[in-house]
Amino acid sequence: MQDEVATGASAAPMRVIASRDELPTWVGKELACSDWLRLTQRDIDLFATATGDAQWIHIDVARAARESPFGTTVSHGFLTLSLLPRLFASCLRIEDVGIVVNYGLDKVRFPAPVLSGQRVRGRLVLEDVVVLDGGIMQARWYATVEIERGAKPACVAHMLTRYYSALPETAATDTHIVAIA
Numbered sequence: 001m002q003d004e005v006a007t008g009a010s011a012a013p014m015r016v017i018a019s020r021d022e023l024p025t026w027v028g029k030e031l032a033c034s035d036w037l038r039l040t041q042r043d044i045d046l047f048a049t050a051t052g053d054a055q056w057i058h059i060d061v062a063r064a065a066r067e068s069p070f071g072t073t074v075s076h077g078f079l080t081l082s083l084l085p086r087l088f089a090s091c092l093r094i095e096d097v098g099i100v101v102n103y104g105l106d107k108v109r110f111p112a113p114v115l116s117g118q119r120v121r122g123r124l125v126l127e128d129v130v131v132l133d134g135g136i137m138q139a140r141w142y143a144t145v146e147i148e149r150g151a152k153p154a155c156v157a158h159m160l161t162r163y164y165s166a167l168p169e170t171a172a173t174d175t176h177i178v179a180i181a
Helices: 020-026 041-051 061-067 077-082 084-091
Strands: 015-017 030-033 092-094 099-109 119-131 137-147 155-164 176-179
Touching: 015 020, 015 030, 020 119, 020 137, 030 084, 041 077, 077 084, 077 155, 084 092, 084 119, 084 137, 084 155
Parallel strands: 015 092
Antiparallel strands: 030 119, 099 155, 099 176, 119 137, 137 155
16 A cells, blocks of 8 residues: 655654553543555455455446446455554554554444545544553554545444553464564
């Protein structure tokens, strides 16, 4: 995917939080908004190949132009959803973390399609933080993927992320590790 910033605009600022222990002070607030990211037909085609979801509305440009109510191909909803970690990492960094784990998602919706060539960005609001056994901090984020000039978002999801001070002994069997700080 091609990273792109709107002409004349500077990159979205990276919010840096010094420690995961500061997260509770941010509950209920928007922490970050990413730069715009263009979803190309190539991105959509690669996702279709990787997942086996080759519906014509995603990959057949000529047919979509003729038969789709959108007049072009559209991104897979799960492609849009899969951008959350990338959008998140581009605008928010939490220091003093040994490992970040994607723990899952609650209530995911796709209110509007992303047309091939459109740009999207992510907004992150911290909904809740709990401290689990072993000092593991779990954050619940309200993540929105916006479409440039769109009336509705492409995706809204409640994303659960765990922050460990060090690599947990059970990480390999417990959850999917997405990033090591």
